[in-house]
Amino acid sequence: MTLLFWVCAVVLVGSAIGVIASRHPVHSVVGLIVNFAALAVLFLTLSAEFLAMIQVIIYAGAILVLFLFVIALLTVGSAPIESEAMKLPEQAGQSVVAGLVALGLLAWGIRADWAQSAARPPADLGTVGKFGVELLTTHVFAFEATAFVLLVAVLGVVMMAGRKELRR
Amino acid sequence: MPHVPLADYLELSAVLFTLGVIGFLVRRNPLTMLMSIELMWNAGNLAFAAFARNFGDMSGQIFVFIVITVAAAEAAIALAIVVMVFRRREDVDVDDISLLRG
Numbered sequence: 001m002t003l004l005f006w007v008c009a010v011v012l013v014g015s016a017i018g019v020i021a022s023r024h025p026v027h028s029v030v031g032l033i034v035n036f037a038a039l040a041v042l043f044l045t046l047s048a049e050f051l052a053m054i055q056v057i058i059y060a061g062a063i064l065v066l067f068l069f070v071i072a073l074l075t076v077g078s079a080p081i082e083s084e085a086m087k088l089p090e091q092a093g094q095s096v097v098a099g100l101v102a103l104g105l106l107a108w109g110i111r112a113d114w115a116q117s118a119a120r121p122p123a124d125l126g127t128v129g130k131f132g133v134e135l136l137t138t139h140v141f142a143f144e145a146t147a148f149v150l151l152v153a154v155l156g157v158v159m160m161a162g163r164k165e166l167r168r
Numbered sequence: 169m170p171h172v173p174l175a176d177y178l179e180l181s182a183v184l185f186t187l188g189v190i191g192f193l194v195r196r197n198p199l200t201m202l203m204s205i206e207l208m209w210n211a212g213n214l215a216f217a218a219f220a221r222n223f224g225d226m227s228g229q230i231f232v233f234i235v236i237t238v239a240a241a242e243a244a245i246a247l248a249i250v251v252m253v254f255r256r257r258e259d260v261d262v263d264d265i266s267l268l269r270g
Contacts, residue, residue, distance in 0.1 A: 020191030095193030
């Protein structure tokens with residue numbers, strides 16, 4: 001289990017670096033697919049079966065395909081997006097500093113003494129059946145809220161992308 | 169079955185979140201920036217799932233479900249905005265997009 005965790009951790013960090021460092025967005029998407037697959041394995045080690053499944057089906061299956069479609073639409077017969085020099089050249093260094101400060105703050109927070117649960121987690125934690133029961137009883141409001149969020153997203157996309165007039 | 173401690177999951181989550189922050193701030197391609205945001209969502213999800221296992225409580229996993237839904241909605245709307253900007257300008261470098269109107 002420990003070995004599996006560290007293998008997944010290395011794959012996650014490596015693919016994340018690949019996502020943010022590669023020049024072409026398609027390579028970033030490939031890195032992101034590897035990242036999501038490793039995260040799904042980590043969800044399994046956390047006994048979150050249902051989350052591992054929707055991580056693969058929704059994230060890798062739906063969201064990344066959406067990214068690929070937009071990349072295909074945007075990069076046909078045009079120059080690479082970041083071809084010109086940066087307008088704010090000092091931004092990159094400052095960004096890395098800001099990110100490391102954020103990491104320091106997060107590490108500081110993690111050092112808090114989290115109570116390790118005494119009892120072992122229940123055997124059915126995260127199974128599809130348990131997840132469904134929880135979602136439709138205890139957390140039914142969250143379920144309704146997600147439905148509303150998706151409705152708003154659909155309306156927003158239709159409002160923006162379905163517009164007729166387009167000034168060139 | 170040996171238990172990986174909660175702190176290890178949280179540290180991994182923090183590192184992934186930081187990589188997302190750096191990617192979002194350094195890159196100028198809006199698609200890569202959106203993918204950095206996805207990295208940050210996933211770092212948060214990992215922390216939620218780790219806490220859910222630690223406390224034996226399903227609420228953390230339910231919240232991951234909400235986060236994935238919101239991430240899907242965000243990706244759809246953000247990509248629609250990117251496509252609209254591209255249709256008007258033929259160029260989507262975020263350094264060049266400085267007006268709120270087309």
